[in-house]
Amino acid sequence: MRREDSDDDEGSALTITPGTTGDLDGLAAALSGIELASKAPENSSGYQGVGNPGGPDTILARALAGIAEDASTPPPPARAQPRRSPRLKPFPATPAGTGGVGDGEEFRKPKLVVRYKRENVTPAASAANTPEKGTPKESFETARESFSEVKEDEDGQEESSPAPVSVATLASRYVVVEPEVDEEEKEKDRQPPSTSPAVKPPVHRKPRSKVKTKPRDPSSFAAFREMRREQVKATAKASDAEEEADALASMFEKKVSVEDTPSRRGGRKAPARAVREGDDVGVVGLCYSDVMELHEGPSHHFERPARHAVTVARMRKDGLEEKCDLIAAREATDEELLTCHSREHLEYVANAFDRTSDEKVQGVGDIYWTEHTERCARTAAGSACAATDAVASGTHHRAFAVVRPPGHHAECARAMGFCFYNNTAVAARAALTAHPHVNRVLLLDWDVHHGNGIQDVLYRDDRVMYVSLHRYGDGFYPGTGAMEETGAGEGAGYNVNVPWTEKGLGDADYLAAFDLVIDPIAKSFDPDLVIIAAGFDAAEGDPLGGMKVTDQGYALMTERLVSLAGGKCVAALEGGYGLTATASAAAATLGAMLGYATPPLSSRRRPKRSTVETLGKIIEVHKERWPVLASEEHRRRFRSALEMTRVAGKERNAGELEN
Incomplete structure (x- = not known):
């Protein structure tokens, strides 16, 4: 606002003298009689309009009066603090009863805070504090409509300039936000500053939310779920x-004492086991020696000394060793080794390592040699013979020999597959030679690889029945062990192969082989001694086997075998290349030999149909030599097993595999 006839650049600023009447006072007096069109807020009595203390005419008049007073007041000194929204000055007092504000009392407008800053709002009115969390928020378009009334032109297009809004309407849309003071901050302000010199710097953390959680409704779904x-x-x-x-x-009630047993792998709960007080399993022997750990090859080799060390340590940890009688390990004699191997083979193993070479480890094919190989191989075979001799002689009822290197791949005149001497075959032949009352030996091999060495040595011997459960086909090592390989000469029918043509088989499949093939033949054979070629590379978790036999499965198979030959049973370690899996399965086998009872498999764990079909083919191969497999009772058992694996929509006639 400028005076008349004044130049824009040279004109002086407008000044107002307090106590005098000026142009602004006249403008205020003129506007006091005009009623604005916008809706004004109601007072307590519900009346609004001209003359009302809360009406729009008096609001505008008071605002203009405040502007006039501000113009006469000198500007305040500059402050270093951040600029905040200026507070409204108190309106001048008016005589009582004249319609002024407060009827003689001063009125101070509360501080207003604008939630959104828009271009059509003056800077003094748009400087807003941050809204408190939890306050309802408006969208951008809602704020736009809140501060301006957009009009449309005749063509339906929005005009760029906003519609004028009254002071009362604008003031009614402001949100007054009371500053929230944290009680913890108040408490910190009351405490005197610490005078300790060692003050840790403050840790800047993300502030906690100010939003209060609503109390849980008992009828809500979340509360019901909890x-x-x-x-x-x-x-x-x-x-x-x-x-x-x-x-x-x-x-x-049954007078049973509970014993702790090793836990199963993979975090699964170990099966409960117990030993009956009335049942005497006799003396159980355990044979091992650190000498067999001297045969050490490359660090990455699967057949390593740790297999022996970890297995023995597990038996000690589980308290199994203290329940056993230790059998001294020894080297096998030439007479014992010559029952299965040629003399040329013994000389070859003794002289294969070149002591004049600087190489500490020398390899030939799938085996390696060190200066201790021949001694360790003899100790492995001799320890298996010592455990077998203890059981055959009657000083021990059962025995477990933790030996290495393994032996079931070693043939009569060839070392192969990590094996040098055939430990279990040598032990079986030595028992037949040294003990006249031992006439028949059952040698069962549950190693995942076929024991081609045992089959080679015993293929024509009817005194030893060799039974092998192994993977077969698809180039799996060693490639032997077809079900048609049943023995030759006097040993015809005494070589029983159970070849698995697929991997991933577990406890139910192996126990089905016992039910349908091994148990009937073994009982008909009626052995005087049972030897287990206990390879644990079919255990779940082995890096080479690809099978899923658990500790419970090995324990149940052991229970089947110790029920034969009056309980005289010997186990000798063969394969198994996962340290934890091998040690755990070996401990479960020894626990079953000690008499720990293992619960049967759940009825939901059933063999695969392909497993039963394979067993049916094996029955057809051996039923002429072993008539028990052709009996009506066994045929009903087979039909029942086949029916258990029947899948809806894939029915077959069970007689197809029986004829």
Whole structure:
């Protein structure tokens, strides 16, 4: 606003003298009688309009009066603090009863905070504080409509200039935000500053949310879910407690003492085992020696000394060693080795390592040689013979020999597959030679690889029945062990191969082989001694086997074997190249030999149909030599097993495999 006839550049600023009447006072007086069109806020009585203390005419008048007073007041000194929204000055007092503000009392407008800064709002009115969390937010378009009324032209297009808005309407849309003071900050301000010289710098953390969580509605789904979870947990705990109490009561009734056993791999719960007080399993022997760890090859080789060390350590940790009688390890004699190997082979193993060479490890094919190889191989075969001799002589009832290197691949005149001397075959022949009352030996090999060496040595011997469960086909090592390989000469029918043509088989498949093939033939053979070529590379977790036999499966197979030959059973370690898997399975086998009872498999764990079909073919191959396989009782058992694996939509006639 300028005076008349004044130049824009040379004109002086407008000044107002307090206590005098000027142009602004006249403008305020003129506008006091005009009623604005916009809606004004109602007062407590509900009346609005001209003359009302809260009406728009008086609001505009007071605002203009405040502007006039501000113009006469000198500007405040500059401050270093950040600029904030200026507060409104108090309106001048008016005589009581004249319609002024407060009827003689001063009125101060509360501080207004604008939520959105828009170009059509003056800077003094748009400087807003940050809104408190939890306050309802408006979108950009809502804010735009809140501060301006957009009009459309005749063509339907929006005009660029906003519509004028009254002061009362604008003031009614402001949101007053009370600053929230944290109680923790107040407490910190009251505390005196620390005078300790060693003050840690403040840690800048993300501030906690100010939003208060609503109380949980008991009828909501979340509350119902939590309630159900608590009920299920309580029910499960009560059920477990009842089952444990019932199991303990049953054990006490049967006079059974509970023993701790090694846990199963993969975090699964170990099966409960117990030893009956009335059953005497006799003396169980354990044979091992650190000498067999001297045969050490490349660090990456699967057949390494740790196999022996970890297995023995596991048996000690589980308390199995203290329940056994230790059998001294020894080297095999030439007489024992010559029962299975040629003299040329013995000389070859003794002289294969070149001691004049600087190489500490020398390899030939799939085996390696060191200066200790011949001694370790003799100790492995001799320890298997010592354990077998202890059981055959009657000083021990059962025995486990932790030996290496393995032996079931060693043929009569060839070392192969990590093997130099055939440990279990030598032990079987030595027992037949040294003990006249031992006439028949069952040698069962559950190593995942076929024991081509054992088959080669015993193929024509009817005194030793060799049974092997192994993977076969697809180039799997060593490539031998077809079901048609049944023996020759006097040994015809005494070589039983159970070749698995697929990997991934587990406990149910192996036990089905015992039910349908091994148990009937073994009982008909009626052995005087049982020897297990205990390779654990079919165990779940082995890097080479590809099978899924668990500790429970090995324990159950051991229980089947110790039920033969009056319980006289010897186990000798063969393969197994996963350290944890091998040690755990070996401990489960020794536990079963000690008399620990293992629960049967769940009825939901059934063999594959392909497994039963393979077993049916094996029955056809051996039923002429072993008539028990052709009996009506066994045929019903086979049909029942085949029916268990029947899949809906893929029915077959069970007689196709029986004829």
